[in-house]
Amino acid sequence: MKRSGISHPDAAAFIQANLPISPVPAIPEILLHTAGPASGLWRLAGRGEADPPPYWAYPWAGGAVLARHLLGQPEMVAGRRVLDLGSGSGLVAIAAGKAGAAAVTAVDVDVNAIAAIGLNAAINDVNIFAVAADIIEAPPPEKTDLLVVGDLFYDSALAVRVMAFLRRCETAGIEVLIGDPERAHLPQAQLKRIATHAVADFGAGAPGKAVRAGVFSLAYNTEWRD
Template identity: 80%
Template structure:
């Protein structure tokens, strides 16, 4: 059934009304608006190809392991400028802010994610600059640390992301990657620095091993 003629609701109002607030499995310090079976996300995300899938509506293992790592090791971000690439719900950005980052910018291509990040930052009592943009073809951002959670699920995207991360590294930006070792993660180019058992989307009832990596 085609619904493209239907008017989509305001993202922030929809998220408040339909995505309840809950703690993130394995990260009780953080609350997020998270989708459930009755959330009706199609009304917000649309069904057309032009609208990105609502990845932001769920915590993913790559983001969860990065968030856990930053909260456990606040010295990683304390007093530094942080950019969260493909920020989704804002989970990693929120963890960075809670851990004492000087400034945190969350970037995602989905405008609905930007609305969710604003709401999630507010319920966690942190300040985050949320930006809707696709920056992987652009020059490296002005930041000290770039964090990337779960962006290696697609072969084309994985190649583009790694090219961008190498440019960031060459410009002096530290890069941290969180991933449950999905198939397109280029592990031979990375060095593992931490591993945690965290929940993953679609498997929230059991823990998955996910790791934090730096570029080697």
């Protein structure tokens, strides 16, 4: 697994000092350290070309819709081993833990996200194993029953890589759930919508603005088989 990102040596301390704890809009059961206008995220790590943007510092609609869905349908995760791909703040991983998952792993390429996930998990009294890695070119993860992925279809090249990984996971017997507010590169023709929820999206242009986001599973088509 390839690690990525450059962590500030005091990332956890910075997050605690500069990103206040607040409930997630439309998901008051979950509290997160969330960035505001005066958080000064640029001070946490160098903003070089190789540094991932600090997506982890905000709640996005894809993660929010998955979290809302899992909390409302706990039977989907109860007793299962869950992996949250591109976990960011850990929102979906936390929801899975609260819903009764047997084990939860959170994966993100940004090591500062891993620091945030640890803090957010503690706030919400759940246990999450967090890993800084890029796993989408790797074999399907072992000891995983359900893979959840929110907000990873914002870039065309990334979307292709993610879908190829999700198909490999499906072939390996891992159930896949996707959360997304139907961004441009979401391959909807390859997906089956199973739920829609109104959630807030940081990317909607106004803090707390509600959008209709969907929860999707992979649709089966013989043309997509390897």
